[in-house]
Amino acid sequence: MTNLNRFELLLHESGGKPFVFDHDDMRTLHFDHQYIQSAMSISAPDKLLLSYTRAMMGFLLFQAAPKHILMVGLGGGSLVKYCYRNFPAARITVLELHAEVIALRDQFMIPADDQRLQVIHADAAAYMQAQQENSADIVMLDGFSADGPASELSTSDFYKACLHCLAPQGVLVSNLWDRPTPAVPAIAQALLGTDWRIWWCRTEDSHNYIAFFVKGNDAGVFRPVVLNRAQKLDQRFDLRLSELVPSFQLVKHFSEEA
Template identity: 35%
Template sequence: MTTPIDISEKDGIRYLHFGSSWVQGAMRINRPWNLELEYTQEMMASLLLRNEARWPRKILLIGLGAASLTKFLYRYRPDAHLTIVEIEPDVVATARHFFKLPEDDKRIHMIIGDGAEFVLGTNKKFDLILVDGFNEHAHPGQLNSLPFYQACRSCLSDQGVMAVNLLGLCKGVLGGFAHILTAFNERALLFPSCPSGNTIAFATEGELINIDLEDLKTAAIALKEDSGLNLLPTLSRLEKAKICKDNTLTI
C-alpha cells in the first residue's frame, strides 16, 4: 500500500487512518463488536427493512476498514455468511491485528481485490450489499459509477438491499445518488445526512419495501434490545425530513 496505515488511540477508542488525520474506522477497545462511528450505525438501518426472521443470510461488504460492520454482523447475525472485498492486503492485516477481525473461514470469505471488478464479474447473489470503500482522499472511484451500481443490482436476491456510504462526494452526493436511482429504476432512498456529514443511500431489488414508520420504530427497539444499537434517532431524523409519504417508508 503506497499510503501508510496509521493507528491512533484516544479516550478508549482506537482509530484507523490512511496517512492522514481523516478517520477510516474506529473501535471502542472494551466493546469491539459495537459500532462506534455514526455512519456505520446508520448503514445498519438496512436490518430494519426486511422482516424475515433470518435475513440477511448472504452479505457482501465492499471495503473493510476497521472491520466494524463485519464484526457487528458476524456477532448479531450468526446465521449469515459474509463476503468481504478489500483492495489492500495491509488493511486486512491491520484489521486482524488491531481491530479484532474474527478468523472464521466458514463464515467469513475474505477477497483481496477490487470491489467494482468483483461485482462486475460475479454471478453470486446477496441479500445485503454494503458499500463503504474510499481511498485516503475520501474518493470512492469506480465504486460510485453507474456500471458498478447496475452490477450491484444484478447481484441482489429477491429480498436484496444495498446500502452505500456517500461520504466524500460533497456536492457530488446527489450526483452519486442519481447513479443509484438510475441503476435501480428509482427504487432508492437517500436518508438525511448524519450529524457527522455522511449520507447513506439505500436501494432494493425484488419485493417492495413498504413499512410504516411506527413498525420501523418497533423493529428498531427490538434491534436495540438485541444488540445495543439505537437507530431511533435515525428514524426521528427520517420522520422530520418528511421523506416518507404518509409516514411510510417505500422503496
C-alpha cells in the same frame, strides 16, 4: 511525547500506507492526517462507535434475517465484527482493495476467516460484475480512499452490478459520505426502468449520508411501520435505530440534492 507528536511520527513512518493510532481506549485507522477511517474501543472491540456504522445497520429495518452479507471495504472491520458476532446464521464476504488494510486486521481484532467469514483482496468493481443474481441479501458499500469515496465505486455500472446480485428482498446500503451529489447521476442511471426506491438519512454527529436501496415500501405507511420495527430491534441491538427513523426521507427525484 504528546499524542500529536506520536501521531505525526506514525504518519511519517507509515510512508503513505494505512496506519494505526492508539489514544487511551481508542484505536483508529488512518490513511493520512485528514480523516479517521475507522475507530474501535480497545476494551469493547465489537461495539459500533461511529454513528454512521450504526446507521448502516439500518438494513435490518428492511431485511432482518440476512443469509449472506457482502461488504465492500474492510477498514478497521467495525461492521464486519458486529455482523459476525450478532448474526451467527449469516455468511459474510468482505472485499478490500488494499492489502495493507487487510494486514492490519489482527490489530482491529477482526476474526480469522472461517466457514462464515471470508475477507478477499479484490477490486470490488470487477468482483461485483462477476456476481450472479440473488447471490447476496445485503450489500454494504463503504469503500473509501484517503480523499473520500472511491471513484470506481461511484459509477452507474457498479451500482447496477450491486443491485443485480441482490436477492428479491435484498437491500443495498451505501455510505455516500458528506458529499452525495457526485454519485447522483450514476445512481439515477443505474435505477432507470427499475422499481427500486431509495430512502436516505443523515447521522447525527458524523453528517454522513446513508442511502438504502429497497423494493416496494409504500411511502404512506413506511414511517410508522419502520418505527415499530426499529423499537423492537433496539430491544435486541445497541443501534438506536428509533432515533434514526424520523430522519428518513424518500428520494423522489434524482435532480434533488440529498
